[in-house]
Amino acid sequence: MTDVPATLVLEARRVLDGRIRRTPTEESPDLSRLAGVPVFLKLENLQLTGSFKIRGAFFVMSRLSPEERRRGIVTCSAGNHGKAVAFVSRELGIPAEIHVPRSVDESKYRGMLDLGARVVRSDCDGFDDTERIARAEAERTGRNFLTAFDDLLVLAANGGTLAAEVVEDCPEARAFLLPVGGAGLAGGFAAYAKAALPGCRIVGCQHALSPALALSLERGEAVLTLPPVATTAGGLEGGIGRTGFEVLRHRIDGVALLTEEEIFEAVRFILDRHQYLIEPSSAVTVAALRTGKAGRLGVPTVAVISGRNVALPTLCRILAA
Amino acid sequence: MTDVPATLVLEARRVLDGRIRRTPTEESPDLSRLAGVPVFLKLENLQLTGSFKIRGAFFVMSRLSPEERRRGIVTCSAGNHGKAVAFVSRELGIPAEIHVPRSVDESKYRGMLDLGARVVRSDCDGFDDTERIARAEAERTGRNFLTAFDDLLVLAANGGTLAAEVVEDCPEARAFLLPVGGAGLAGGFAAYAKAALPGCRIVGCQHALSPALALSLERGEAVLTLPPVATTAGGLEGGIGRTGFEVLRHRIDGVALLTEEEIFEAVRFILDRHQYLIEPSSAVTVAALRTGKAGRLGVPTVAVISGRNVALPTLCRILAA
Numbered sequence: 001m002t003d004v005p006a007t008l009v010l011e012a013r014r015v016l017d018g019r020i021r022r023t024p025t026e027e028s029p030d031l032s033r034l035a036g037v038p039v040f041l042k043l044e045n046l047q048l049t050g051s052f053k054i055r056g057a058f059f060v061m062s063r064l065s066p067e068e069r070r071r072g073i074v075t076c077s078a079g080n081h082g083k084a085v086a087f088v089s090r091e092l093g094i095p096a097e098i099h100v101p102r103s104v105d106e107s108k109y110r111g112m113l114d115l116g117a118r119v120v121r122s123d124c125d126g127f128d129d130t131e132r133i134a135r136a137e138a139e140r141t142g143r144n145f146l147t148a149f150d151d152l153l154v155l156a157a158n159g160g161t162l163a164a165e166v167v168e169d170c171p172e173a174r175a176f177l178l179p180v181g182g183a184g185l186a187g188g189f190a191a192y193a194k195a196a197l198p199g200c201r202i203v204g205c206q207h208a209l210s211p212a213l214a215l216s217l218e219r220g221e222a223v224l225t226l227p228p229v230a231t232t233a234g235g236l237e238g239g240i241g242r243t244g245f246e247v248l249r250h251r252i253d254g255v256a257l258l259t260e261e262e263i264f265e266a267v268r269f270i271l272d273r274h275q276y277l278i279e280p281s282s283a284v285t286v287a288a289l290r291t292g293k294a295g296r297l298g299v300p301t302v303a304v305i306s307g308r309n310v311a312l313p314t315l316c317r318i319l320a321a
Numbered sequence: 322m323t324d325v326p327a328t329l330v331l332e333a334r335r336v337l338d339g340r341i342r343r344t345p346t347e348e349s350p351d352l353s354r355l356a357g358v359p360v361f362l363k364l365e366n367l368q369l370t371g372s373f374k375i376r377g378a379f380f381v382m383s384r385l386s387p388e389e390r391r392r393g394i395v396t397c398s399a400g401n402h403g404k405a406v407a408f409v410s411r412e413l414g415i416p417a418e419i420h421v422p423r424s425v426d427e428s429k430y431r432g433m434l435d436l437g438a439r440v441v442r443s444d445c446d447g448f449d450d451t452e453r454i455a456r457a458e459a460e461r462t463g464r465n466f467l468t469a470f471d472d473l474l475v476l477a478a479n480g481g482t483l484a485a486e487v488v489e490d491c492p493e494a495r496a497f498l499l500p501v502g503g504a505g506l507a508g509g510f511a512a513y514a515k516a517a518l519p520g521c522r523i524v525g526c527q528h529a530l531s532p533a534l535a536l537s538l539e540r541g542e543a544v545l546t547l548p549p550v551a552t553t554a555g556g557l558e559g560g561i562g563r564t565g566f567e568v569l570r571h572r573i574d575g576v577a578l579l580t581e582e583e584i585f586e587a588v589r590f591i592l593d594r595h596q597y598l599i600e601p602s603s604a605v606t607v608a609a610l611r612t613g614k615a616g617r618l619g620v621p622t623v624a625v626i627s628g629r630n631v632a633l634p635t636l637c638r639i640l641a642a
Contacts, residue, residue, distance in 0.1 A: 021345055024342055029435050030435075046367055114351075271633055272632075273428075275371050275428065275630055276597075277598050279596075309596055310596060311593075315592065319637050
């Protein structure tokens with residue numbers, strides 16, 4: 001069973017301490033009433049750069065050798081990882097080239113440019129095709145390719161450190177709702193949580209049109225690519241990472257598949273009741289509760305809210321729907 | 322010159338430590354470019370209960386005697402103070418009766434009810450008339466009336482502790498843009514900042530239709546009441562507090578008056594560039610920068626963002642404007 005070493009999570013926490021925000025956990029009275037158990041939100045939407053991705057980007061880039069730093073790195077991102085890499089690139093003085101799908105969210109795209117990164121917009125709509133181009137470019141020029149999710153270091157930092165905070169701040173929780181895209185967050189989180197709280201429940205939440213985890217569990221192997229779909233939840237689009245899936249496959253207790261409409265409703269709900277803007281990709285966990293697709297929980301539950309990066313026109317569309 | 326004792330701010334910080342959030346300060350690249358100096362946002366919109374008001378409510382209520390706690394308190398609020406009092410009432414087990422103007426923001430109203438407080442909606446649209454009713458009710462029933470702003474304890478906790486955090490987290494700042502309603506925040510903040518950084522610049526930001534500070538400075542005395550006006554910035558509506566004005570009058574360097582349209586634009590700007598929902602009352606400081614009404618600053622500047630409580634229909638209206 002693939003594992004995320006606890007020492008790696010500890011090391012990531014040490015590196016990140018004081019460099020990123022310790023995001024709060026807050027109860028949702030409405031969701032608690034609905035679920036019949038206390039429900040808490042881990043507000044990673046309040047993180048620096050607007051998402052959890054800064055955890056992995058900072059940790060991995062801080063471990064590069066002086067020579068690797070000098071050459072710079074190449075990466076591919078639907079937005080949040082790119083914004084995080086752009087931020088860390090400026091902080092640590094490491095040149096970064098970020099490839100983004102043509103369909104990238106405008107606020108994320110501008111966020112990367114604002115931070116001074118070199119951003120290359122691809123001719124492809126999907127994440128997977130764009131990543132192939134970025135990997136080839138890294139190889140051609142002898143630079144490190146920084147994966148957005150498929151790496152134990154990324155799992156430890158993105159999901160592991162997040163889980164460690166949740167377990168500390170909300171020790172009564174025994175069920176965790178996690179968004180699953182490439183599974184960097186979900187894999188690292190599940191590994192840490194199941195080790196710390198054996199018997200806790202892990203529910204992966206995905207877009208119904210891009211259900212890579214559900215398909216992978218059915219087939220017994222990671223579905224690494226999926227055809228692009230039109231969604232505002234760009235972080236949930238495409239295949240699952242091999243590493244994340246190998247970690248998740250023996251730790252996942254349920255998968256909830258949410259439609260675009262259900263995701264929109266969850267974004268509106270959080271705006272209305274908690275007054276936070278959250279992005280569609282991160283609203284799947286709330287939608288899983290609102291629709292009942294998370295299943296019967298029966299224990300105190302934490303829904304991870306992974307980010308807040310939404311372009312204003314997209315928000316207007318969500319509110320008008 | 323009326324002063325806010327530094328010892329009172331220290332005491333408030335001690336009481337609040339670990340009970341409220343230490344909200345972050347973040348740079349705004351767009352506002353920095355526009356102003357030609359580094360501009361930072363103090364993100365008190367991320368505070369528990371959605372605004373700075375929890376600072377004063379917690380501090381004042383924690384100082385009540387056992388007998389006063391038993392009898393409970395009465396207060397009046399346009400929303401944020403009420404939400405804060407409702408939260409603290411539950412935390413400390415002190416019965417609270419909260420009078421709100423008929424025009425109260427729906428999200429704030431529901432927030433108070435959700436927290437289990439007794440909420441009385443008045444027949445008056447304005448804050449000042451509603452407050453008169455609440456004070457009479459407190460007197461009639463022998464309970465403490467908790468002012469939302471007109472009190473040195475409230476100034477020390479609401480504005481003083483906020484300023485102390487800003488000075489620690491952003492030591493280079495020498496200009497501060499503050500929203501001014503009753504002047505609990507602005508008075509306490511200005512007193513602390515001018516003592517810590519003599520020569521720093523304080524700009525008060527108000528609604529153009531409810532310019533109590535500007536009028537008070539002209540007349541040389543506090544304008545305690547103003548006729549109600551139709552605005553989504555309920556926290557800025559009505560007169561100024563006597564205590565806050567006496568503290569502010571010798572410390573204020575400029576007043577910026579913003580229109581409803583300019584405030585709406587600032588709410589959209591923060592949603593677009595920072596992905597935070599902020600309430601109209603708190604958007605005046607950003608609007609003062611966006612419009613140039615803050616004047617030439619020439620030094621690193623902090624704009625205080627005081628809260629995030631906006632009802633969803635109001636947000637839809639702001640986005641459609």
